[in-house]
Amino acid sequence: xxTQAHPLSAGSPLSRLGWALADAWTVTLRDLNHxxxxxGAVIVGWFFPVMIVLMFGGLFGGAIDAPGGSGYFEFLMxxxxxxxxxxxxxxxxxxxxxxxxxxxxxxxRSLPMSSSAVVLxxxxxxxxxxxxxxxxxxxxxxxxxWRWHGGIGAALAAVGLLLLLRFALLWAGIxxxxxxxxxxxxxxxxxxxxxxxxxxxxxxxxxxxxxWLGAIAAWNPLSVTASAxxxxxxxxxxxxxxxxxxxAALMSVAWPxxxxxxxxxxxxxxxxxxxx
Amino acid sequence: MNEPxxxxxxxxxxxxxxxxxxxxxxxxxxxxxPAGSVCGLLGPxxxxxxxxxxxxxxxxxxxxxxxxxxxxxxxxxxxxxRERIGLxxxxxxxxxxxxxxxxxxxxxxxxxxxxxxxxxxADELLERFSLTEAAxxxxxxxxxxxxxxxxxxxxxxxSPPVLFVDEPTTGLDPAARQEVxxxxxxxxxxxxxxxxxxxxxxxxxxxxxxxCMLGAGRVVAEGSPDELKSAIGGDRVDLxxxxxxxxxxxxPIAARLAAGEPLVEAPARRIGIPVAERTxxxxxxxxxxxxxxxxxxxxxxxxxxxxxxxxxLTGEGAGEAHGREPxxxxxxxxATAPAGRVKTGASATAGSDNATEESV
Numbered sequence: 001x002x003t004q005a006h007p008l009s010a011g012s013p014l015s016r017l018g019w020a021l022a023d024a025w026t027v028t029l030r031d032l033n034h035x036x037x038x039x040g041a042v043i044v045g046w047f048f049p050v051m052i053v054l055m056f057g058g059l060f061g062g063a064i065d066a067p068g069g070s071g072y073f074e075f076l077m078x079x080x081x082x083x084x085x086x087x088x089x090x091x092x093x094x095x096x097x098x099x100x101x102x103x104x105x106x107x108x109r110s111l112p113m114s115s116s117a118v119v120l121x122x123x124x125x126x127x128x129x130x131x132x133x134x135x136x137x138x139x140x141x142x143x144x145x146w147r148w149h150g151g152i153g154a155a156l157a158a159v160g161l162l163l164l165l166r167f168a169l170l171w172a173g174i175x176x177x178x179x180x181x182x183x184x185x186x187x188x189x190x191x192x193x194x195x196x197x198x199x200x201x202x203x204x205x206x207x208x209x210x211x212w213l214g215a216i217a218a219w220n221p222l223s224v225t226a227s228a229x230x231x232x233x234x235x236x237x238x239x240x241x242x243x244x245x246x247x248a249a250l251m252s253v254a255w256p257x258x259x260x261x262x263x264x265x266x267x268x269x270x271x272x273x274x275x276x
Numbered sequence: 277m278n279e280p281x282x283x284x285x286x287x288x289x290x291x292x293x294x295x296x297x298x299x300x301x302x303x304x305x306x307x308x309x310p311a312g313s314v315c316g317l318l319g320p321x322x323x324x325x326x327x328x329x330x331x332x333x334x335x336x337x338x339x340x341x342x343x344x345x346x347x348x349x350x351x352x353x354x355x356x357x358r359e360r361i362g363l364x365x366x367x368x369x370x371x372x373x374x375x376x377x378x379x380x381x382x383x384x385x386x387x388x389x390x391x392x393x394x395x396x397x398a399d400e401l402l403e404r405f406s407l408t409e410a411a412x413x414x415x416x417x418x419x420x421x422x423x424x425x426x427x428x429x430x431x432x433x434x435s436p437p438v439l440f441v442d443e444p445t446t447g448l449d450p451a452a453r454q455e456v457x458x459x460x461x462x463x464x465x466x467x468x469x470x471x472x473x474x475x476x477x478x479x480x481x482x483x484x485x486x487x488c489m490l491g492a493g494r495v496v497a498e499g500s501p502d503e504l505k506s507a508i509g510g511d512r513v514d515l516x517x518x519x520x521x522x523x524x525x526x527x528p529i530a531a532r533l534a535a536g537e538p539l540v541e542a543p544a545r546r547i548g549i550p551v552a553e554r555t556x557x558x559x560x561x562x563x564x565x566x567x568x569x570x571x572x573x574x575x576x577x578x579x580x581x582x583x584x585x586x587x588x589l590t591g592e593g594a595g596e597a598h599g600r601e602p603x604x605x606x607x608x609x610x611a612t613a614p615a616g617r618v619k620t621g622a623s624a625t626a627g628s629d630n631a632t633e634e635s636v
Binding site: 019022023026027029030033034037038102103104106107108109110111112113274275276 | 388
């Protein structure tokens with residue numbers, strides 16, 4: 001951390017980068033302070049997916065034949081990890097919209113700080129939030145009898161894939177949050193998260209859906225990440241002969257890269273367009 | 277580089293939102309604010325005040341025109357401009373969850389102060405704006421006046437030479453308004469150049485050295501509060517009489533001494549007499565009344581209020597006001613001002629506050 005005094009706009013590209021990172025960290029710290037000052041909101045966010053797990057595992061689990069015959073939680077947890085990453089999009093979007101509506105974004109924009117730091121700080125804070133949320137979910141899974149059966153390396157790779165999906169969705173959340181005309185848009189997206197989450201292989205086998213719906217569900221980025229993660233954890237999943245079922249690992253990287261490639265530039269462009 | 281004598285300049289600035297909701301455009305906006313002065317940008321909602329501030333503070337691009345702040349071009353040298361400005365206003369807020377101190381430390385860090393310096397500066401500013409006691413509480417729980425003071429403090433972290441203050445007292449109660457005015461006046465005394473936007477004429481009258489009146493995206497008049505009042509002429513002697521008989525008796529005296537047409541409001545027992553020479557006219561009126569044996573309840577010499585100046589210059593409300601003629605024949609009676617378009621201040625007393633009164 002730099003402690004020297006500074007001429008603000010002077011400086012080499014390298015010191016500019018240094019300030020951008022320092023500013024991003026300041027913006028991140030702001031969010032971490034929010035956790036301390038308003039623990040309720042963030043804790044609810046972490047435990048909400050646990051409640052969904054209990055609802056589905058406890059209420060529907062008995063009625064659904066899980067693949068592999070090893071219990072519904074063995075099957076459900078990896079999909080729920082992926083769904084947790086999707087829920088993260090909502091909190092990103094909410095935070096971005098709230099800052100814009102309350103004038104905090106404009107305050108940042110009126111300062112001589114690096115403008116990319118506003119977005120970068122949001123990114124770091126939300127990723128940290130998701131790391132904790134994922135840890136809570138893994139802990140809950142272990143308590144409910146879910147286990148991973150591969151090595152620690154494969155487990156870490158699975159966590160990496162999940163966070164990669166979160167990273168991609170983060171940019172979608174920032175873009176929608178910046179582009180949203182008001183709270184109505186945010187509410188609409190919050191509702192849409194649910195059908196997107198269910199139109200996947202998280203809860204049931206897409207093969208049981210009508211063919212076109214099943215195809216959409218199988219290609220859902222959430223499904224490919226869930227499939228790849230099940231494989232890495234050694235949990236049972238729905239196989240199949242389709243290309244997408246055979247190439248889940250590949251697509252679990254390709255989808256997030258594609259989503260990021262679309263929404264990161266869109267987010268930057270929308271942030272700049274706040275000026276016009 | 278030479279110290280610029282104008283802290284803020286704008287030439288022919290245009291901004292067209294193209295029918296897009298949420299902004300009033302600018303249509304050839306010109307402004308020049310000398311360093312160390314306070315310019316009041318005055319106008320009703322939709323005149324473009326906030327748009328002007330957002331352009332000058334680099335938050336918004338202009339379609340055409342030129343503007344500079346503290347010697348730097350707002351379009352091409354945005355970061356240098358941002359290093360030299362503070363922005364206080366409805367649209368640049370503090371974080372409501374963080375405490376007052378955390379907010380100031382964060383903004384200090386984002387102004388690239390080292391951690392220790394940011395903390396020290398935060399404590400100084402909290403002290404200066406009487407927020408030390410509330411420093412550890414979330415800003416969302418502050419009263420309106422405290423919030424605005426925290427806003428001001430957040431804008432002053434690096435003692436900017438130019439401060440934009442956008443409608444600082446909108447929605448505040450009179451006591452909180454006083455607090456904010458005191459804070460702004462202290463800054464001005466310390467040499468900061470301030471561009472203040474307001475829809476309260478009283479506020480501009482109290483704080484600003486010069487006033488620019490904005491109507492439909494351009495400056496329609498400019499000058500000191502006194503100059504603007506003189507510009508429409510119209511010193512007036514106002515009489516309040518004790519009964520209808522006195523009103524009738526005073527009517528010919530008013531007609532004889534008036535520089536224009538006197539305004540007689542018989543039910544209110546008032547007569548407004550436009551006069552040319554201030555004190556001389558007052559003495560003439562008083563003497564004539566005395567000779568006629570009329571003892572008025574009140575006799576007042578006053579300048580037109582800024583409300584009247586504004587309405588006169590923009591032509592707003594000219595058709596809807598009863599019993600007044602253009603040229604300042606109106607009293608400050610709030611009943612004739614189109615409510616909602618031009619606010620005359622917090623209370624009914626505002627009207628008499630901003631008139632320059634000399635009672636006899």
